[in-house]
Amino acid sequence: MKAAYRFFLLTAILLALCSCSSLSPNSIVNTAIGWAQGNPSDVAKVQQVEQIVQAGSNAAQEITPPQEYYIGRAVAATVLTIYKPYDDQNANTYLNTLGSGLALASVLPETYKGYHFLIMDTDDINAFGAPSGFILVSRGLLRCAASEDEVAAILAHEIGHVSLKHGLKAISKARWTEAGVQLGKFAAQNSDYQVLRDLTSSFGNVIGDIVKTMVTSGYSRDLEKQADLEAVRILHDVGYDPQAMVRMLAAMKLRLKPGGQDFTKTHPDPEVRIAYVKDAIKAQTPVPAPSSALVKERQARFQAALSKI
């Protein structure tokens, strides 16, 4: 009874405050529920959890997960018109197993239909994290990796792009406006063939923006840094050596060719990335070094899957 009274009173006061504050109704009621139960920290946790999950979504408010999924599929299909898939079941299964484990440590462990990984058959040093978890990695990039920890660094960076919704952030503001209009029309009269055509045209423009950014112009330095730092955190939390990121970037630096149409063009210089990655690693608690037996185990499965890459 006392708890119920506290709940009513606090909610009423908080709601009154709501009209002149930026607090969301959700956060207010959750806070009131927590206080009524005498446990505000748990409710704060619910809010914190949701804020973390939604942190990457600000630029993508209009896009629901199923829509993000169809965008991701189209982006992947378009990238695969540029780079052919590498049809090696063993290697692709290894990448999917490793990548699925890493994705669990991301800020977005669950996408609409999950994370999927595919190797691209090219010497170019390239990788793409398409919306909703369609991740493509080139043979050229995988050849830079000398261990499982270094493959994990590659995948964790792409998972960073996906989980922080960087692909959707590549959609221009004008495109959002255009898509918004089309989406509204579609909701109102979705049986109209012309509306479907308009919406498809809008969809094509959205895909165009994302592919252009991923393949040609690259994300901003800030977004690349975000993906790198998220990768360092993921590696640490899963127990891989975060220094593997530094080793990968150093190997890439040696292999990237001036004037190349791959990471040379779309990513900041590896030296720049190495500097802030090292700073981020210094701020972490050290990951305990694995025993020689575990190193051997990881190396054996890495070799078994990717020795022919």
Next chain:
Amino acid sequence: MMKSRFFIAACLLLLSVAAVFPADLKQRSVTVKETQVRDKPSYLGKVLGSLFYGDRVTILAQPAGAPQGWLKVAGPDNKLQGWVNASALTPTDIALKSGSETVSQTASSGDVALAGKGFNADVEAQYKKDQNLDYTWVDRMEGFQIDPQEVSLFLTQGGLTEPGGAQ
């Protein structure tokens, strides 16, 4: 005295709720195709059942010490209770007409995501045709589904930590 204060507070609450809230605020919607409800806040937890896109869940009291990223919920009709990863939930109500994400909708509200609205399977089919795009490998890619137990074994054998596995 206590009763009258309670009455005033309750009235204030009801008035305010009517003015501010469009829906039940302890509710969340499942925002992925399928997610598992587990007996522990961890991907290592036993799967108690599944929830599907658009299902409404109720957030229960969160036990102390629960790890980041997990919420204790009750599924539709309170039948299924357990832990779901927060990334699979959204505060937005998803209006499904008949359980599919591709069906058309009639409702319209800022707080309701219309399932099937916008970029959907119909748009993909049209786009695929217009662009003559080959989705064969995208479909094959989606077929790369690794059993969670295999992922768990892979991590364990490599001396790695399954995220949330400490619980």
